[in-house]
Amino acid sequence: MTSSVPSTKDGVTPLAPGYGAASLGSVLPGAARSLGVDLALPAVELPTAQRICVLLIDGLGERQLAQSELHAPQLTKMHRRVMHAGCPTTTATSMGSFGTGLPPGRHGLTGYVVLDPDRGELFNELTWHADTDPLVWQPYPPVFEQLAEAGVASLAIGNPEFADSGLTRAAHRGAEFMGVRRLHRRVDTAVAALTDPNGPTLVYLYWGEVDAAGHRRGWQSPQWRRALRYADREIGRLAAKLPAGTLLLVTADHGMVDAAALDRVDLAERDDLSVGVRLVGGEPRFAQLYCEPGAGAEVAGRLATELGDRAWVVTRDEAERAGWFGPVDDRVRRRIGDVLVAGRQRFTLVDSRFMTAPERALVGYHGSLTPDEQEIPLAIELL
Numbered sequence: 105m106t107s108s109v110p111s112t113k114d115g116v117t118p119l120a121p122g123y124g125a126a127s128l129g130s131v132l133p134g135a136a137r138s139l140g141v142d143l144a145l146p147a148v149e150l151p152t153a154q155r156i157c158v159l160l161i162d163g164l165g166e167r168q169l170a171q172s173e174l175h176a177p178q179l180t181k182m183h184r185r186v187m188h189a190g191c192p193t194t195t196a197t198s199m200g201s202f203g204t205g206l207p208p209g210r211h212g213l214t215g216y217v218v219l220d221p222d223r224g225e226l227f228n229e230l231t232w233h234a235d236t237d238p239l240v241w242q243p244y245p246p247v248f249e250q251l252a253e254a255g256v257a258s259l260a261i262g263n264p265e266f267a268d269s270g271l272t273r274a275a276h277r278g279a280e281f282m283g284v285r286r287l288h289r290r291v292d293t294a295v296a297a298l299t300d301p302n303g304p305t306l307v308y309l310y311w312g313e314v315d316a317a318g319h320r321r322g323w324q325s326p327q328w329r330r331a332l333r334y335a336d337r338e339i340g341r342l343a344a345k346l347p348a349g350t351l352l353l354v355t356a357d358h359g360m361v362d363a364a365a366l367d368r369v370d371l372a373e374r375d376d377l378s379v380g381v382r383l384v385g386g387e388p389r390f391a392q393l394y395c396e397p398g399a400g401a402e403v404a405g406r407l408a409t410e411l412g413d414r415a416w417v418v419t420r421d422e423a424e425r426a427g428w429f430g431p432v433d434d435r436v437r438r439r440i441g442d443v444l445v446a447g448r449q450r451f452t453l454v455d456s457r458f459m460t461a462p463e464r465a466l467v468g469y470h471g472s473l474t475p476d477e478q479e480i481p482l483a484i485e486l487l
Contacts (some may be wrong), residue, residue, distance in 0.1 A: 176336040417453050
Protein backbone atom coordinates (compact mmCIF):
# COMPACT_ATOMS: atom_id res chain seq x y z
CA MET A 105 0.00 0.00 0.00
CA THR A 106 1.31 3.48 -0.83
CA SER A 107 1.12 5.81 2.13
CA SER A 108 -0.14 9.39 1.74
CA VAL A 109 1.90 10.32 4.79
CA PRO A 110 4.88 12.45 3.71
CA SER A 111 8.18 10.62 3.66
CA THR A 112 11.11 11.71 5.79
CA LYS A 113 14.31 13.20 4.39
CA ASP A 114 15.74 9.78 3.55
CA GLY A 115 12.58 8.94 1.57
CA VAL A 116 11.41 6.25 4.01
CA THR A 117 7.67 5.98 4.63
CA PRO A 118 5.90 3.95 7.31
CA LEU A 119 5.08 0.37 6.36
CA ALA A 120 1.30 0.68 6.26
CA PRO A 121 -0.40 -2.73 6.32
CA GLY A 122 -2.75 -3.68 3.51
CA TYR A 123 -5.10 -5.83 5.63
CA GLY A 124 -5.39 -8.39 2.87
CA ALA A 125 -4.26 -12.00 2.59
CA ALA A 126 -0.76 -11.12 3.85
CA SER A 127 -1.97 -9.67 7.15
CA LEU A 128 -2.29 -11.23 10.59
CA GLY A 129 -6.05 -10.92 10.33
CA SER A 130 -6.09 -13.35 7.40
CA VAL A 131 -4.66 -16.30 9.40
CA LEU A 132 -7.82 -17.58 11.11
CA PRO A 133 -10.04 -16.98 8.06
CA GLY A 134 -7.42 -18.93 6.08
CA ALA A 135 -7.59 -21.72 8.64
CA ALA A 136 -11.38 -21.71 8.37
CA ARG A 137 -11.20 -21.98 4.60
CA SER A 138 -8.69 -24.83 4.94
CA LEU A 139 -11.34 -26.63 7.00
CA GLY A 140 -14.00 -25.94 4.37
CA VAL A 141 -15.64 -22.84 5.89
CA ASP A 142 -15.48 -19.63 3.83
CA LEU A 143 -16.07 -16.59 6.04
CA ALA A 144 -15.94 -13.99 3.26
CA LEU A 145 -12.91 -12.35 4.89
CA PRO A 146 -9.36 -11.90 3.54
CA ALA A 147 -7.76 -15.32 3.97
CA VAL A 148 -4.20 -16.51 3.62
CA GLU A 149 -3.89 -19.44 1.24
CA LEU A 150 -3.29 -22.69 3.13
CA PRO A 151 -3.41 -26.39 2.29
CA THR A 152 -6.59 -28.32 3.05
CA ALA A 153 -6.44 -30.00 6.45
CA GLN A 154 -8.49 -32.20 8.75
CA ARG A 155 -7.51 -30.34 11.91
CA ILE A 156 -5.52 -27.18 12.59
CA CYS A 157 -3.27 -26.03 15.43
CA VAL A 158 -2.32 -22.33 15.56
CA LEU A 159 0.39 -21.09 17.93
CA LEU A 160 0.86 -17.34 18.35
CA ILE A 161 4.16 -16.30 19.92
CA ASP A 162 3.84 -12.79 21.30
CA GLY A 163 6.64 -10.48 20.17
CA LEU A 164 8.39 -12.73 17.64
CA GLY A 165 8.92 -10.49 14.61
CA GLU A 166 10.10 -11.94 11.32
CA ARG A 167 13.25 -9.80 11.29
CA GLN A 168 14.20 -10.86 14.81
CA LEU A 169 13.58 -14.50 13.89
CA ALA A 170 15.60 -14.22 10.68
CA GLN A 171 18.57 -12.96 12.71
CA SER A 172 18.18 -15.71 15.32
CA GLU A 173 17.64 -18.84 13.23
CA LEU A 174 20.40 -20.77 15.01
CA HIS A 175 18.24 -20.57 18.13
CA ALA A 176 15.08 -21.70 16.30
CA PRO A 177 15.86 -24.80 14.19
CA GLN A 178 12.24 -26.00 14.14
CA LEU A 179 10.84 -22.70 12.89
CA THR A 180 13.72 -22.37 10.44
CA LYS A 181 12.92 -25.64 8.71
CA MET A 182 9.20 -24.86 8.37
CA HIS A 183 7.90 -23.07 5.30
CA ARG A 184 7.66 -19.40 6.29
CA ARG A 185 5.84 -16.39 4.86
CA VAL A 186 6.25 -12.76 5.84
CA MET A 187 3.01 -11.21 7.06
CA HIS A 188 2.05 -7.75 8.38
CA ALA A 189 0.77 -7.21 11.92
CA GLY A 190 -1.40 -4.08 11.57
CA CYS A 191 -1.50 -0.64 13.15
CA PRO A 192 -0.38 -0.08 15.77
CA THR A 193 1.91 -3.08 16.22
CA THR A 194 0.73 -3.88 19.71
CA THR A 195 -0.84 -6.94 21.31
CA ALA A 196 -4.36 -5.65 21.97
CA THR A 197 -4.75 -4.43 18.39
CA SER A 198 -3.22 -7.57 16.91
CA MET A 199 -5.43 -9.81 19.05
CA GLY A 200 -8.41 -7.93 17.69
CA SER A 201 -7.30 -8.39 14.08
CA PHE A 202 -6.27 -12.01 14.61
CA GLY A 203 -9.52 -12.88 16.36
CA THR A 204 -11.97 -11.10 14.06
CA GLY A 205 -10.21 -11.06 10.69
CA LEU A 206 -11.02 -7.33 10.50
CA PRO A 207 -8.75 -4.26 10.41
CA PRO A 208 -8.42 -2.15 13.59
CA GLY A 209 -10.60 0.61 12.18
CA ARG A 210 -13.50 -1.81 12.18
CA HIS A 211 -12.96 -4.02 15.24
CA GLY A 212 -12.02 -0.92 17.23
CA LEU A 213 -9.10 -2.21 19.33
CA THR A 214 -6.92 0.63 18.14
CA GLY A 215 -4.05 0.63 20.62
CA TYR A 216 -2.61 -0.33 23.97
CA VAL A 217 -4.17 2.68 25.73
CA VAL A 218 -6.85 4.65 23.90
CA LEU A 219 -9.54 7.18 24.67
CA ASP A 220 -12.93 5.89 25.72
CA PRO A 221 -15.03 8.70 24.21
CA ASP A 222 -18.08 7.88 26.33
CA ARG A 223 -16.20 8.32 29.60
CA GLY A 224 -13.62 10.81 28.40
CA GLU A 225 -10.90 8.70 30.01
CA LEU A 226 -7.98 6.58 28.86
CA PHE A 227 -8.83 2.90 28.49
CA ASN A 228 -6.27 0.08 28.59
CA GLU A 229 -7.37 -2.53 26.04
CA LEU A 230 -5.24 -5.26 27.61
CA THR A 231 -6.37 -4.93 31.23
CA TRP A 232 -9.86 -3.66 30.29
CA HIS A 233 -12.38 -1.77 32.46
CA ALA A 234 -15.20 -3.36 34.42
CA ASP A 235 -17.76 -0.87 33.03
CA THR A 236 -16.89 -1.52 29.38
CA ASP A 237 -18.94 -4.24 27.70
CA PRO A 238 -16.62 -6.18 25.36
CA LEU A 239 -19.49 -6.97 22.98
CA VAL A 240 -20.32 -3.28 22.67
CA TRP A 241 -16.70 -2.18 22.31
CA GLN A 242 -16.15 -4.87 19.63
CA PRO A 243 -19.53 -5.99 18.23
CA TYR A 244 -18.44 -7.99 15.18
CA PRO A 245 -18.55 -11.81 15.51
CA PRO A 246 -15.03 -13.21 15.94
CA VAL A 247 -13.83 -16.03 13.70
CA PHE A 248 -14.22 -18.60 16.49
CA GLU A 249 -17.87 -17.63 16.88
CA GLN A 250 -18.51 -17.90 13.14
CA LEU A 251 -16.82 -21.29 13.07
CA ALA A 252 -19.01 -22.49 15.93
CA GLU A 253 -22.08 -21.47 13.94
CA ALA A 254 -20.73 -23.54 11.05
CA GLY A 255 -20.32 -26.57 13.33
CA VAL A 256 -16.54 -26.31 13.82
CA ALA A 257 -15.45 -26.48 17.47
CA SER A 258 -12.43 -24.46 18.65
CA LEU A 259 -10.28 -24.50 21.77
CA ALA A 260 -8.18 -21.53 22.94
CA ILE A 261 -5.34 -22.24 25.38
CA GLY A 262 -3.68 -19.39 27.25
CA ASN A 263 -3.00 -17.77 30.60
CA PRO A 264 -5.64 -18.73 33.18
CA GLU A 265 -6.29 -15.05 33.97
CA PHE A 266 -7.35 -14.51 30.34
CA ALA A 267 -10.29 -16.91 30.69
CA ASP A 268 -13.02 -14.28 30.96
CA SER A 269 -11.05 -11.12 30.28
CA GLY A 270 -12.53 -8.27 28.30
CA LEU A 271 -10.01 -8.75 25.51
CA THR A 272 -10.75 -12.48 25.25
CA ARG A 273 -14.48 -11.84 25.08
CA ALA A 274 -14.05 -9.03 22.57
CA ALA A 275 -11.74 -10.84 20.17
CA HIS A 276 -11.90 -14.60 20.82
CA ARG A 277 -15.41 -15.41 21.97
CA GLY A 278 -16.82 -18.56 20.41
CA ALA A 279 -13.95 -20.85 21.40
CA GLU A 280 -13.82 -22.94 24.55
CA PHE A 281 -11.08 -21.46 26.74
CA MET A 282 -8.64 -23.48 28.83
CA GLY A 283 -6.19 -21.75 31.17
CA VAL A 284 -2.80 -23.48 31.35
CA ARG A 285 0.38 -21.97 32.79
CA ARG A 286 3.46 -23.47 31.09
CA LEU A 287 4.03 -23.81 27.36
CA HIS A 288 4.90 -27.51 27.57
CA ARG A 289 1.56 -28.12 29.29
CA ARG A 290 -0.22 -26.08 26.64
CA VAL A 291 1.43 -28.26 23.99
CA ASP A 292 0.31 -31.41 25.80
CA THR A 293 -3.22 -30.02 26.07
CA ALA A 294 -3.34 -29.18 22.36
CA VAL A 295 -2.06 -32.61 21.34
CA ALA A 296 -4.60 -34.36 23.55
CA ALA A 297 -7.45 -32.23 22.20
CA LEU A 298 -6.55 -32.74 18.53
CA THR A 299 -5.92 -36.46 19.02
CA ASP A 300 -9.38 -36.96 20.54
CA PRO A 301 -11.74 -37.88 17.65
CA ASN A 302 -14.52 -36.01 19.45
CA GLY A 303 -12.31 -33.05 20.26
CA PRO A 304 -12.11 -29.62 18.64
CA THR A 305 -11.11 -29.19 15.02
CA LEU A 306 -9.15 -25.96 15.61
CA VAL A 307 -6.86 -25.35 18.58
CA TYR A 308 -5.22 -22.00 19.27
CA LEU A 309 -2.31 -21.56 21.71
CA TYR A 310 -0.87 -18.26 22.96
CA TRP A 311 2.61 -17.82 24.45
CA GLY A 312 3.85 -14.50 25.83
CA GLU A 313 7.31 -15.14 27.32
CA VAL A 314 9.32 -14.16 24.23
CA ASP A 315 7.68 -10.73 24.29
CA ALA A 316 8.18 -10.42 28.04
CA ALA A 317 11.91 -11.18 27.74
CA GLY A 318 12.24 -8.67 24.93
CA HIS A 319 10.55 -5.93 26.93
CA ARG A 320 12.64 -6.54 30.03
CA ARG A 321 16.04 -7.16 28.46
CA GLY A 322 15.79 -6.42 24.74
CA TRP A 323 15.38 -8.85 21.87
CA GLN A 324 19.15 -9.08 21.37
CA SER A 325 19.71 -10.25 24.95
CA PRO A 326 20.63 -13.76 26.15
CA GLN A 327 17.29 -13.88 27.98
CA TRP A 328 15.37 -13.32 24.74
CA ARG A 329 17.35 -15.97 22.91
CA ARG A 330 16.73 -18.41 25.76
CA ALA A 331 12.99 -17.72 25.56
CA LEU A 332 13.07 -18.30 21.80
CA ARG A 333 14.96 -21.59 22.18
CA TYR A 334 12.41 -22.86 24.68
CA ALA A 335 9.50 -21.90 22.44
CA ASP A 336 11.15 -23.50 19.43
CA ARG A 337 11.77 -26.78 21.30
CA GLU A 338 8.09 -26.92 22.23
CA ILE A 339 7.08 -26.18 18.63
CA GLY A 340 9.22 -29.15 17.58
CA ARG A 341 7.56 -31.34 20.19
CA LEU A 342 4.14 -30.14 19.04
CA ALA A 343 4.97 -31.00 15.43
CA ALA A 344 6.21 -34.46 16.42
CA LYS A 345 3.13 -35.34 18.50
CA LEU A 346 0.20 -33.92 16.54
CA PRO A 347 -1.75 -36.51 14.51
CA ALA A 348 -1.19 -36.88 10.76
CA GLY A 349 -3.33 -34.57 8.69
CA THR A 350 -3.02 -31.68 11.16
CA LEU A 351 -1.95 -28.29 9.81
CA LEU A 352 0.45 -26.52 12.18
CA LEU A 353 0.66 -22.72 11.94
CA VAL A 354 3.01 -20.53 13.99
CA THR A 355 2.69 -16.77 13.84
CA ALA A 356 3.16 -13.65 16.00
CA ASP A 357 1.43 -10.39 16.82
CA HIS A 358 4.30 -7.92 16.23
CA GLY A 359 8.06 -7.52 16.21
CA MET A 360 10.23 -5.39 18.47
CA VAL A 361 12.87 -2.65 18.60
CA ASP A 362 15.47 -2.27 21.34
CA ALA A 363 15.07 1.40 22.22
CA ALA A 364 15.56 1.79 26.00
CA ALA A 365 16.11 5.51 26.74
CA LEU A 366 18.67 6.10 24.01
CA ASP A 367 16.55 8.62 22.12
CA ARG A 368 13.54 9.68 24.15
CA VAL A 369 11.40 12.77 24.59
CA ASP A 370 9.33 13.08 27.77
CA LEU A 371 6.39 15.44 27.30
CA ALA A 372 6.22 15.91 31.06
CA GLU A 373 9.51 17.78 30.76
CA ARG A 374 8.62 19.72 27.61
CA ASP A 375 5.86 22.22 28.27
CA ASP A 376 6.53 23.76 24.87
CA LEU A 377 5.52 20.52 23.16
CA SER A 378 2.57 19.77 25.45
CA VAL A 379 0.50 22.85 24.71
CA GLY A 380 -2.89 21.74 23.44
CA VAL A 381 -2.40 18.10 24.50
CA ARG A 382 -5.12 16.88 26.88
CA LEU A 383 -4.30 13.16 27.24
CA VAL A 384 -1.44 10.92 26.11
CA GLY A 385 -2.38 7.38 25.11
CA GLY A 386 -0.84 4.73 22.91
CA GLU A 387 2.67 3.70 23.92
CA PRO A 388 6.24 4.99 23.51
CA ARG A 389 6.69 3.75 19.92
CA PHE A 390 3.20 4.84 18.87
CA ALA A 391 1.97 7.70 21.01
CA GLN A 392 -1.64 8.78 20.55
CA LEU A 393 -2.19 12.38 21.61
CA TYR A 394 -5.72 13.55 22.39
CA CYS A 395 -5.81 17.29 21.95
CA GLU A 396 -7.93 20.24 22.95
CA PRO A 397 -10.63 21.03 20.36
CA GLY A 398 -9.07 22.46 17.21
CA ALA A 399 -5.48 22.05 18.44
CA GLY A 400 -4.54 18.86 16.58
CA ALA A 401 -2.95 20.43 13.49
CA GLU A 402 -0.90 22.85 15.58
CA VAL A 403 0.31 20.08 17.92
CA ALA A 404 1.23 17.89 14.95
CA GLY A 405 3.15 20.69 13.25
CA ARG A 406 5.06 21.56 16.40
CA LEU A 407 6.06 17.93 17.04
CA ALA A 408 6.97 17.30 13.40
CA THR A 409 9.32 20.28 13.46
CA GLU A 410 10.89 19.22 16.76
CA LEU A 411 11.27 15.50 15.99
CA GLY A 412 12.20 15.63 12.31
CA ASP A 413 13.31 12.22 11.04
CA ARG A 414 13.12 10.66 14.50
CA ALA A 415 9.40 9.93 14.09
CA TRP A 416 6.44 10.05 11.73
CA VAL A 417 3.99 12.64 13.04
CA VAL A 418 0.54 12.61 11.48
CA THR A 419 -2.97 13.68 12.30
CA ARG A 420 -5.74 11.12 12.66
CA ASP A 421 -7.20 12.22 9.31
CA GLU A 422 -3.83 11.74 7.57
CA ALA A 423 -3.43 8.28 9.08
CA GLU A 424 -6.94 7.33 8.01
CA ARG A 425 -6.33 8.51 4.45
CA ALA A 426 -3.09 6.52 4.39
CA GLY A 427 -4.96 3.38 5.45
CA TRP A 428 -3.04 2.81 8.65
CA PHE A 429 -6.11 1.41 10.44
CA GLY A 430 -7.98 0.19 7.36
CA PRO A 431 -11.55 1.50 6.90
CA VAL A 432 -12.58 3.28 10.11
CA ASP A 433 -16.09 2.90 11.55
CA ASP A 434 -17.71 6.03 12.95
CA ARG A 435 -17.91 4.45 16.43
CA VAL A 436 -14.14 3.88 16.37
CA ARG A 437 -12.80 7.16 15.01
CA ARG A 438 -12.65 9.12 18.27
CA ARG A 439 -10.75 6.30 20.00
CA ILE A 440 -7.77 7.11 17.75
CA GLY A 441 -5.51 9.97 18.82
CA ASP A 442 -5.90 13.37 17.17
CA VAL A 443 -2.12 13.24 16.60
CA LEU A 444 -0.07 10.05 16.18
CA VAL A 445 3.68 9.89 16.76
CA ALA A 446 5.21 6.70 15.31
CA GLY A 447 8.84 6.17 16.26
CA ARG A 448 11.59 5.59 13.73
CA GLN A 449 14.98 4.07 14.44
CA ARG A 450 15.23 3.83 18.26
CA PHE A 451 13.07 6.80 19.21
CA THR A 452 10.35 6.82 21.89
CA LEU A 453 7.93 9.51 23.03
CA VAL A 454 6.66 9.24 26.59
CA ASP A 455 4.80 11.26 29.18
CA SER A 456 5.99 10.22 32.62
CA ARG A 457 2.78 11.60 34.11
CA PHE A 458 0.87 8.77 32.39
CA MET A 459 3.44 5.95 32.69
CA THR A 460 4.68 3.84 35.58
CA ALA A 461 8.39 3.64 36.40
CA PRO A 462 8.59 -0.03 35.25
CA GLU A 463 7.07 0.94 31.88
CA ARG A 464 9.69 3.66 31.44
CA ALA A 465 12.49 1.20 32.33
CA LEU A 466 11.78 -1.27 29.54
CA VAL A 467 14.42 -2.03 26.92
CA GLY A 468 12.35 -3.47 24.07
CA TYR A 469 9.35 -1.67 22.57
CA HIS A 470 6.92 -2.00 19.68
CA GLY A 471 3.95 -0.15 18.23
CA SER A 472 5.31 1.71 15.22
CA LEU A 473 5.25 0.84 11.51
CA THR A 474 8.90 0.03 10.87
CA PRO A 475 9.62 -3.36 9.26
CA ASP A 476 11.21 -4.52 12.53
CA GLU A 477 7.84 -4.10 14.26
CA GLN A 478 5.42 -4.66 11.39
CA GLU A 479 6.76 -7.83 9.74
CA ILE A 480 5.77 -11.11 11.41
CA PRO A 481 6.27 -14.75 10.39
CA LEU A 482 3.71 -17.33 9.43
CA ALA A 483 5.38 -20.75 9.63
CA ILE A 484 3.41 -23.58 8.02
CA GLU A 485 3.69 -27.37 8.18
CA LEU A 486 1.12 -29.97 7.14
CA LEU A 487 1.91 -32.97 9.31
